Amino acid sequence: MARWRVRRIAFLILLMGAWWPGAVAAEPSVLGVRAGEHLTMTRFVLDLSERVEFQIFTLANPYRIVIDLPEMNWQIPPHALEKGKGVIQGFRYGLFTAGTSRVVLDVNRPVTVKKAFLLNPIGQHSYRFVLDLEAVSKEAFEHSRDKAAPPKVAALPVPPPASKNGAKPLVVIDPGHGGVDPGALSGSGLQEKGVTLDVARKLKQKLEATGRYRAMLTRDRDIFIPLRSRVAMAREAEADLFISLHADSHPNHRTMGASIYTLSEKASDKEAAAQAANENKADIIAGMDFSGTDPVLADILIDIAQRDSLNSSLSFCYLLIKEMGKVTRLVRNTRRSAGFAVLKAPDIPSVLVEMGYLSNRQEEKLLRDGGHRSRLADAIVKATDRFFAGRDL
Ligand SMILES: [Zn+2]
Numbered sequence: 001m002a003r004w005r006v007r008r009i010a011f012l013i014l015l016m017g018a019w020w021p022g023a024v025a026a027e028p029s030v031l032g033v034r035a036g037e038h039l040t041m042t043r044f045v046l047d048l049s050e051r052v053e054f055q056i057f058t059l060a061n062p063y064r065i066v067i068d069l070p071e072m073n074w075q076i077p078p079h080a081l082e083k084g085k086g087v088i089q090g091f092r093y094g095l096f097t098a099g100t101s102r103v104v105l106d107v108n109r110p111v112t113v114k115k116a117f118l119l120n121p122i123g124q125h126s127y128r129f130v131l132d133l134e135a136v137s138k139e140a141f142e143h144s145r146d147k148a149a150p151p152k153v154a155a156l157p158v159p160p161p162a163s164k165n166g167a168k169p170l171v172v173i174d175p176g177h178g179g180v181d182p183g184a185l186s187g188s189g190l191q192e193k194g195v196t197l198d199v200a201r202k203l204k205q206k207l208e209a210t211g212r213y214r215a216m217l218t219r220d221r222d223i224f225i226p227l228r229s230r231v232a233m234a235r236e237a238e239a240d241l242f243i244s245l246h247a248d249s250h251p252n253h254r255t256m257g258a259s260i261y262t263l264s265e266k267a268s269d270k271e272a273a274a275q276a277a278n279e280n281k282a283d284i285i286a287g288m289d290f291s292g293t294d295p296v297l298a299d300i301l302i303d304i305a306q307r308d309s310l311n312s313s314l315s316f317c318y319l320l321i322k323e324m325g326k327v328t329r330l331v332r333n334t335r336r337s338a339g340f341a342v343l344k345a346p347d348i349p350s351v352l353v354e355m356g357y358l359s360n361r362q363e364e365k366l367l368r369d370g371g372h373r374s375r376l377a378d379a380i381v382k383a384t385d386r387f388f389a390g391r392d393l
Helices: 138-143 192-209 227-236 270-280 304-324 361-368 370-390
Strands: 011-013 029-038 041-048 054-059 064-070 088-097 100-107 111-119 127-135 170-175 214-217 241-248 258-263 330-338 350-357
Touching: 029 088, 041 111, 054 111, 064 127, 111 138, 170 192, 170 227, 192 214, 192 241, 192 350, 192 370, 227 241, 241 370, 258 270, 258 304, 270 330, 304 330, 304 350, 304 370, 350 361, 361 370
Parallel strands: 170 214, 170 241, 241 350, 258 330
Antiparallel strands: 011 054, 029 041, 041 127, 054 064, 064 100, 088 100, 111 127, 258 350
């Protein structure tokens, strides 16, 4: 895999001082967001409840601007800045790691940060963070590179200690997306990251209630976790089964049904390849910086050990199809395979469940419904029971 080229304009804006005696709020808030075009510049503005510290850097492949700030309370409407403006094509925000909120701006060409500053409250305006972007040539972008170290990826959460001998099987449940990466969106603003987290919590609770399993979540809040860290957590904890939960979207709004994926270097069909490419973009969406990360996970090959767990993944996949088919509609070629990064633990049977299409009205309604989410979790518990019963554990 090609190394990510990272461009960073070091911008540490320490906005110190000015204790505002009127402010009592524990958490700083983002009250509004907007963008506008001013001659050659695109201006991006965040309305803030108080002064905060920022860090700004740029990334290439694709071009993005990343703004890191302390954990913020977001009080902006769900579809804010959806259509983009000037060089800004997309806007996302959310928790990146504990203590750090992140804004990611997708830009349609190389840009440079002309100015970044904070304005004091005036009139009916609160504090404002202002960022001026200007399109530059690729060469100028390269030239503006700064040698400062890119921000580090968050440390892995420490999984609970697990003893393999005699212990109950450990099921690691991975709620897809999170934080700055919302995943798929429905027409009415329902976000994949919220659906996956809720089903994952239900599934964990139901698995534990059987008394037959231990269960662990890769995330239990609205936070971004890199794909590689999700896999690493499952391996650290010596998981016996890994289930990644997702919900799709499709440009054709009539498309509906659940599907279940296993890992394969060669995608089973075009649709599966597209789906994997889409899910694998999660780290890019979150403004992840891949420079300097070790390539071990990226280079994992399918070896004999993995073939074994691939067979187990397949049998679990069939059981899931059977059980989930009783509670929800399935797509026609339900069992699919493709190169999902999150399924790459070589020694753990792993599946990725796309629970349905948020882009389909009918299915979105179901995925909103607590009862339906609960039934999906029940079906997965049943498949898990049959899986481990078959393995005589
Ligand atoms: Zn997803």
